[in-house]
Amino acid sequence: MSRRLRAFRRWMRSQGIECSNALEIIDGGYEQGFSVKALCGLAEGDLVATIPKSACLTIQTSAARDIIEDAGLAGLLGLAVALMYEKSLGEASAWAGYLQLLPDRECVPLVWTLDELDSLLYGTELHKAVKEDKNLFYEDWKECILPLIANGPFKLNPNCFGVEQYFAARSLISSRSFEIDDYHGSGMVPLADLFNHKTGDENIHFTSVSSHSGSGSDNDLEDNRDGSCINKLSTEDHHFRENTSSSSLSGKYSLNDNHVGYSPNYEDDPTALEIIIVKAVEAGAEVFNTYGSMGNAALLHRYGFTEPDNPFDIVNIELDTVLEWTKSLYSSRYVRARLSLWRRLRFSGCVGLTSEYFEISSDDMVREALKSLADIRESFYGESIEDDIEVLKRGCLMLERKLYHSLTLRMSETRIIQKLRAYASPASRRTKRTYTRKR
Incomplete structure (x- = not known):
């Protein structure tokens, strides 16, 4: 196990994130990223992880909450400020153990150079769209974030809130954030963002329930990474939709007959996110999520990868x-x-x-x-x-x-x-x- 993965596991325990020991997180390095493998057979309905909402990095949980609210920011723009602020704190951040897992930026076209866009994407669906992205995001930074650096009372480090850092933060948010609930909005969800995508063949599902609701019913969260509207790729906040479902409950995991058992304990964690198996996984196989049914243009635009022979192109x-x-x-x-x-x-x-x-x-x-x-x-x-x-x-x-x-x-x-x-x-x-x- 890599050093950064050991640090992440220690951080998860400190935050009350529980991950079944039936799952193994594989560290492929910063170039290959992470994947999740099943160490034993997993059956439909198995609950394999819970993530307290307090462990998610959102506008509401970030130490930058007052800065963001005073500036009148919201949505993914506000989340980008929260992410940049927590990264600027280094080891002092409550999410240091999680942030050290992340690359500086995701390799999405938004952070490619103009020369790379012209030479690599010319003629494709993304060529014009990404250039529009760059212009709009630059205007967002200039109008909303630059004033915080120049005139704000919070003494923000210009080296941590420059336009390059903003673009890097937006690339991470585009590829990793989830819509959590009405209160938290979109946020970074540790552990949940380590599952790789497979079109139309996912093994897990995120769902949200209230442990004190009395009904015990699950509420599927909208997957912000949904690809149902991928015609012309927009840069407005509400068009960057990530992929999730979330859930709440807390408890202890145990392995029984090669399946995951779960004993709920509602007292300590009234609201959390759950990761549930929706398609059986064989021992040794990778456990996949899905970001939605989308073509290669949308996949590359939002996540920085493509799939050969993608049926949704x-x-x-x-x-x-x-x-x-x-x-x-x-x-x-x-x-x-x-x-x-x-x-x-x-x-x-x-x-x-x-x-x-x-x-x-x-x-x-x-x-x-x-x-x-x-x-x-x-x-x-x-x-x-x-x-x-x-x-x-x-x-x-x-x-x-x-x-x-x-x-x-x-x-x-x-x-x-x-x-x-x-x-x-x-x-x-x-x-x-x-x-x-x-x-």
Whole structure:
């Protein structure tokens, strides 16, 4: 067991966090991160951990609570200040044993350089979105956090609250925070954020119950990392949604017949978070969480990784691209008239922060014109998919992390475009449909 993991386990005990000895936390180093493995078979319904809400790093529990409230901050912006403040305290922080586990920043595109964004993500769904993120987050820092450093009475260390530190904090929050409850809002949940993601095949679930409610009913928490709305990736606080469920109870774990037994003890811990097995796990297997059903663009945007052959991948074609293609066939007057009629019928594409677009998946296609639109959309990448495939074939495991995941994203999107082109070809016998929606 690594030194930092031993320190984390000591810290968990001091905070009343209880983790079944049926789980083993694997430390893969700062590059590989952590994973959780089952040491024995786990059955559906087994309760494998409880985490007191007081052990979660939130605006309400942070030593920076007064600073945040006096500044009128809230949401993920306020949580970022709480996280930066606790990190600035070093060993004096109540979360020092937890924070020493975390990387300085998560390798999400938000913290990539502009040169990296242009060279690695050009043409993909993320290229413009992440640049917008950077601009909006910089404005947040300039308007809300810089005044605390320059004029605030709290004597904050500028080296701990600079724009780089803010971006780093937001990268950690994007990839690790959970929505806990109405009082705490979003927060960092130690132990819960060590479980890795597996699309559609999770083993655990977070749930929240009140031990004094009398009903004993569980309340699933909204998973802030849910990917149900991943069309155009927004940077507003309420669009950064993390993945969880939470729960309350306290007690002692025991191992019985290779399964986890749990004896509740409500007196000391009226509200806590529970981690429950929802799909059986074999001994020696990794225990997975899920961050939601989302494509590679959303996974890379929020968590810094991709999944090969992800069934939830999408590609967006903006309305402006459709109009430009249409003008190559018809007069501008005719195109404007048809668009006006479409609007009067109250139809629209998907609407993002800065554009209107059509969402294309690997299974759902739209109209015959898509063959030409596919050619236009594919031209955005500037390089052929054959070149990308050759790079990955030469040794994907040895590639630098950013290059590997950006190549995977580009290949995922290109495959959708190729399927779109094949569907729109004369040889296709499938019925072509136009996907629009009433406003």
